[in-house]
Amino acid sequence: MKIVKQLFGSRNSADTAKQRLRFVLIHDRAEIPPGLLELIKDDIIAAISARVPVDRDGVVVQFEQQNSESRVLVDVPLLALNGERKGTKRRP
Amino acid sequence: MESVVITITSGKGGVGKTTCAANIGSALAMLGKKVVLIDGDIGLRNLDIVMGLENRIVYDAVDFIEGRCRLKQALIRDKRAAELYLLPTAQTRDKSAINAGQMTRLCDELRSDFDYIIIDSPAGIEQGFHTCLAPANRCLVVTNPEVSSVRDADRVIGLIEAAEKGPAQLIINRIVAARVKRQEMLSTDDITEVLSTEIIGIVPEDENILMSSNRGQPIVMNGKSPAALAFQDIARRITGENIPLQPLRSSGSILQRLFGHA
Numbered sequence: 001m002k003i004v005k006q007l008f009g010s011r012n013s014a015d016t017a018k019q020r021l022r023f024v025l026i027h028d029r030a031e032i033p034p035g036l037l038e039l040i041k042d043d044i045i046a047a048i049s050a051r052v053p054v055d056r057d058g059v060v061v062q063f064e065q066q067n068s069e070s071r072v073l074v075d076v077p078l079l080a081l082n083g084e085r086k087g088t089k090r091r092p
Numbered sequence: 093m094e095s096v097v098i099t100i101t102s103g104k105g106g107v108g109k110t111t112c113a114a115n116i117g118s119a120l121a122m123l124g125k126k127v128v129l130i131d132g133d134i135g136l137r138n139l140d141i142v143m144g145l146e147n148r149i150v151y152d153a154v155d156f157i158e159g160r161c162r163l164k165q166a167l168i169r170d171k172r173a174a175e176l177y178l179l180p181t182a183q184t185r186d187k188s189a190i191n192a193g194q195m196t197r198l199c200d201e202l203r204s205d206f207d208y209i210i211i212d213s214p215a216g217i218e219q220g221f222h223t224c225l226a227p228a229n230r231c232l233v234v235t236n237p238e239v240s241s242v243r244d245a246d247r248v249i250g251l252i253e254a255a256e257k258g259p260a261q262l263i264i265n266r267i268v269a270a271r272v273k274r275q276e277m278l279s280t281d282d283i284t285e286v287l288s289t290e291i292i293g294i295v296p297e298d299e300n301i302l303m304s305s306n307r308g309q310p311i312v313m314n315g316k317s318p319a320a321l322a323f324q325d326i327a328r329r330i331t332g333e334n335i336p337l338q339p340l341r342s343s344g345s346i347l348q349r350l351f352g353h354a
Contacts, residue, residue, distance in 0.1 A: 017306035024146045031184045035150035 026063055030070045037061050037072070044074055053079040095203035098210050098330070099132075099228035099257075103244030105215030107236045108265040111301060112323070113212035114142045116232075118310040119327035121176035125207040128167065130198075131181040132224035133214040134189050140180045144308020145170060153198065154182035154189045163201060172313055177206075187219045192226035199227035208330070217251055225252065230330075231260040232292060237267050237278040242286060249289055261292040263326065268297045280337075293326035294337060295319050 027034045041061040048054050058077040063070070077085055100113045113129055121127040130153065131139040140146040148168045151161040170176040179202075182189060190198075195211075202209050213224035225231070231252045235245040245262065252260045264280055271277035280294055298319035304311040311320045312327075325335050 013303040013306035020141065020144075020146070020306075020308060024141055028183055033149045033152070034147040039150060 026065055030063065030065060032063065032070075037063060040072065044076065048076055053081065055079050055085060058085075093207055095206055096208055096229050096330075097199050097203075097227045098208060098230045098232060099213055099224050100210065100232045100234060101213035101221060101224065101248055101252075102215060102234040102241065103217060103248040104235075104241040107234050107241045108295075109215070109234050110138050110142050110212050111305065112232070112234050112263055112265065112295075112326075113139060113210055114310045115312045115320070115323035116327055116330070117208070117210045118143075118170075118173060118176060119312040119324045120208050120210075120330065121170075121173035122312065122324075123327055123331060124174065125331070126175040126205065127173075127208045127210065128177040128179055128202055128206045130179045130209065130211045132195075132211045132220065134181045134220065135183065135186050136214065137181045137183050139212050140168075140178060141308060142305050143170065143178055143310065145178050145180075146308070149180050152180045152182045154185050157190055157194050157198065163198075175206075187214065187223070190223055191219075192223045195223045196227040217248060221248075221251075222255075225255055225257055228257050231257050232263055233260045233289070234263045234265050235283065235287075236265055237272070237280075237283060239278075242278065242283055245289075246287055249287060260289055262287065262289045263293045263295065264291060265295045266297045267294055291337060292329055293322055295322040295326075 024034070041059055044061065045054060045056055045059055049056070055077040058075075060073075060075040062073045064073050079085060098116075100109050100116070102109050110133075117127050117129040129139055129143070131137045133139075134154065137152075140149060145168050151166040153166060155161045156163050156166045166179055168178045168180065170178060199209050199211075209227075211224045211228070214220040233245050233248055233252070235241045249258070249260045252258045262283070264283055267280065268277055272279045280291060284291055296318045298311070298317055300311055300314075300317040301319055304314060311317055312323050314320065322338075325338070328335050
């Protein structure tokens with residue numbers, strides 16, 4: 001196994017395969033190409049940051065399917081004007 | 093150089109067409125060639141996931157053909173090589189979404205930008221196969237050392253010749269030297285004799301292949317396992333280098349010592 005780890009890094013490849021399959025099957029079933037989420041993410045960042053500062057690196061756009069319902073989940077952390085995450089400041 | 097369209101096909105499914113396409117394309121790109129891989133298997137695309145580029149797809153070849161995007165928008169650049177691109181196909185359509193004339197025009201449009209255009213054909217000998225055959229300058233037929241895939245390879249080689257796209261060249265995939273030695277598996281000589289077709293490569297069975305597709309990293313990008321070396325040789329033969337076919341080593345000895353597998 002040592003050489004395999006050297007070749008491919010330490011994470012076991014079956015786990016990687018399962019995770020990649022989960023991701024790709026969600027998109028196959030929903031008939032939504034995976035790269036589309038990246039475009040949606042860019043659009044959302046542009047729309048919200050036009051009004052309030054957002055933490056771009058923290059934005060998560062996910063596709064979710066439960067039963068027969070599909071939805072896009074969007075998590076956009078906001079920044080305070082001083083550049084810190086909003087709400088992280090301690091209050092007396 | 094003049095652009096070459098290479099169609100990789102087999103007749104039988106599951107013999108390793110997509111693995112061959114991904115690795116030969118990657119190996120050619122690593123030799124400094126400009127390469128685009130086209131997934132020809134509309135409705136059952138897999139070249140994207142084998143290449144590890146599945147999460148980059150926005151548009152595909154059918155979107156381009158039906159006018160929903162420009163060709164450049166559908167091409168996915170693989171940053172692991174200097175000039176390697178994937179043109180994915182549609183997952184939610186069927187083989188009739190692209191016909192032979194459209195595939196030929198698509199390839200003609202790519203010719204000015206690429207040295208090699210590699211098409212991963214669907215299994216079978218129906219419309220999807222003929223669509224992928226139409227633009228080919230060169231055809232590689234993948235077979236395993238096993239009776240049903242050799243029989244299907246013969247059928248496909250005949251169809252390639254009938255379409256005046258021959259002579260096809262053969263890739264024997266997943267051969268196990270020790271089993272050939274024990275005479276329980278067809279040898280490359282047996283297969284050449286039966287098919288009377290030139291061999292362009294012999295790829296040994298290699299358990300690293302499964303892990304490379306698990307991760308979406310073509311094995312030629314990750315060093316020197318037996319299959320990686322075989323695919324690199326095939327790529328060099330495609331470019332015109334004269335690389336003699338390697339006699340198969342019995343995997344019971346050297347390979348085990350090299351890779352530590354039982």
